[in-house]
Amino acid sequence: MADVFKGLVDQYGRPIAKAALKVEQAAPTSRGVRRHDAMHPAAGLTPGRLATILKSSIDSDPERYLALAEDMEERDLHYAGVLGVRKRQVSGLEITVEAGSEDAEGEACAQLVRDVVEREGFKDELIDVLDAIGKGFSCNEIVWDTSENQWMPKRLAWRDPRWFTFDLVDGATPLLRGDNGQPEPLNPYQWVFHPAKAKSGLPIRGGLARAVAWSFLFKSFTTKDWAIFCEAYGQPLRLGKYDAGASERDKDILLEAVSNIGVDYAAIVPVSMAVEFVKADIAGSHELYEKRADWLDRQVSKVVLGQTATTDAIAGGHAVGKTHDGVREDIEEADARQLAGSLNRDLVRAVVDLNRGPQKKYPRICIGRPDEEDVDALVKNVVQLVPFGLPVGKKTMLEKIGLPEPQKDEELLVAPRQPADPNAPPISDKNGADAAQAVNSSEVQTRRDAVERVTNDLLGDWEPLVKPIVAGLQAEIAAASSIEDVKALLAKRFEGLDVNALTEQLAQSAFASRLAGETNETL
Incomplete structure (x- = not known):
């Protein structure tokens, strides 16, 4: 078949047809089943009707359930808000592409995928892919651009989930409702099918709308009764x-x-x-409706965001909410992992195969937050360990602390200079630098040893001067009964001190201190 890419099959072993990829398989029609008509099963919803809708969605007729899921997002402001936060937070995460191999071909394939994910509007299209979080699945058609003799996604077109059903045998394979109303398989390399697994089971039962539907129903009863109450008694x-x-x-x-x-x-x-x-005196009567509606909203927040602190007015909600950042971390990671898996399976492989042919290992899209690093602890450890021989690259440290490489002519920050040694011999040229430095170090060490010997000798001469004063002093002070007794005791001890000898020792100590300072040393 001339229309088939020679030897190219998709991940399910199906051959790829060129002509089929150039035509949108699920474009809307004015006649037939793929119309943007309105269905509002939420109007007049009762527990009995809701149970029937949920049951029929499993029995190969998910249309009314999917229409109800859309209705709930439009009618319940709280559900629309928290579901929007969850989708936008995941779609706004950092996207990176890892090459499948380190050779030139692997890098070329990775760059091809990077061009796709860096395309303007791609992150907004991810919100459409994440429509699966509420409804259980999403089908986004890849509209290909072949204008420059290459196959690049022009856009990911969201398709109404009501236009799809599932295989009657496995309940998991998506099928498109054809123009004649009969289900047909999705064309290979033309779809990104994303099942969201909020819970285990069939895709149609994996979305959040199924769990939220009952809270939506009870809240609609509560708000209706509340409105009647206010109208009658307000x-x-x-x-x-x-x-x-x-x-x-x-x-x-x-x-x-x-x-x-x-x-x-x-x-x-x-x-x-x-x-x-x-x-009308209705103090306290209306609080029942408000409390019930708030309680139902908190249950929705728990199932959608995993927490209530960032959405509901509860005690300490603001302070606690800042740690959650909207969606609980484990839920965010799971959504990002599932989204990356669907893109790698249905988008990455299609782009690489159509442009560069089948590969042994394909690039991978990774979605998530970068690893947070304690920069203060890192710098502290480097400062302590580098003097002991720890090898640390300058470029690596700049990347870790978030600083760019300095420009060629850029003025650099430097540590303050230490005062120069006036007795050190001058260094005239580069060839004599090492020798001069060795001489300088030797002379400084010699002066340091001399000063230390003199200082130790001077300190040793203090002992005979103070020995008569301190001998037995501790015991006498312990036996004293008042501060006056201690003062009198010390005055008596100092009467026998040789003042002239003490003065001589102080003069010699001052001279030794000055000598040490001249050599830039301290005692």
Whole structure:
């Protein structure tokens, strides 16, 4: 077949037809089953009808269930909000492409996939792929661009999930409702089929809408009752009074006037009649509806986001919510992993095969947050370990702390210079630098040893001067009963101190300290 790529088959072993890929398989039609008509099963929904819809979705007729899932996103603001957060958070994660091999061909295939994921609008299309989170699955048609003799996805076209059904045998293989209403298989290399596994089971039972449907139903009852309650008791009672001799005509006039006051806030009645407003006191009665609606919303938040802190007004919600970042981490990772798996299976392989032929190993799309690293701890460890011989690359450290390589003529930050040694011999040229440095080090060490010897000798001479003062002093202080006794004891001890000898020792110590300072050393 000239229309078939020679020897090329998809992941299921089906041959690839060129002509089929150039025509949209599931484009909408004005006649037939693929129409954008409106279905609103949420209107007048009852527990019995909901049970029937959910059951029929498993028995090969998912259309009404999928229409209900769409209806719920439009009618329930809370569900629409939290589901939107979950889809946008995953679609906004970092996308990277890993080459299947390290050779030139592997890198060329990886770059081809990078061109696809870096295309403008690709992340927005991922939101359509993630429509599966609510409905259980999504089918997005790959619209190919062959204008430059290459096969590149022009866009991923979202297709209404009501246009699809599943194989009656396995319940997992998606089938398109054809123009004649009969299911037909999806063309190979033309679809990204994404099943979202919020729970184990068939794709039609894996979405969140199935679990949220019952909360949606009960909340709709609650809000309806709440609206009736507010309409009936939220306004003051308008009580009309008439005389005992009033005619039926007069009564009708009064009733019409009282009724119009609630709508028009204006009415006229004869002088003989009166209208009295009785204040409605409903304190506490309406809280039942609000609490029930809030409780149902929190259950929806738990199943969609895995937590309630970022969406519901609960105590400590703001502080706790900042740690969750919208969607719980394990749910975000699972969604990202499943999404990457579907793209690698249905998009990456198709792009690589159509442009470069079958490969032993294909590039991989990876979706997720980059690993967070404690930069402060890293720098501290490097500073401590480099002096002990730890080899650390400059480029690696710059990448870790998020700094770019300095430009060629860019002014650099440097550590403050240490004061120069005035006694060190000058270094005249590069060839004599090592020798001069060796001489300098030797002289400094010699001076340091001399100063240390003199200092130790001076410190040793202190012992005979202070020995008469401190001998037995600790025991006498312990036996003293007051601070006055201690002062008197110390004064008596210092009476025998040789002041001249002490003065001489202090002078010699001061000279030794100055000598050490001149050599840039400390005692």
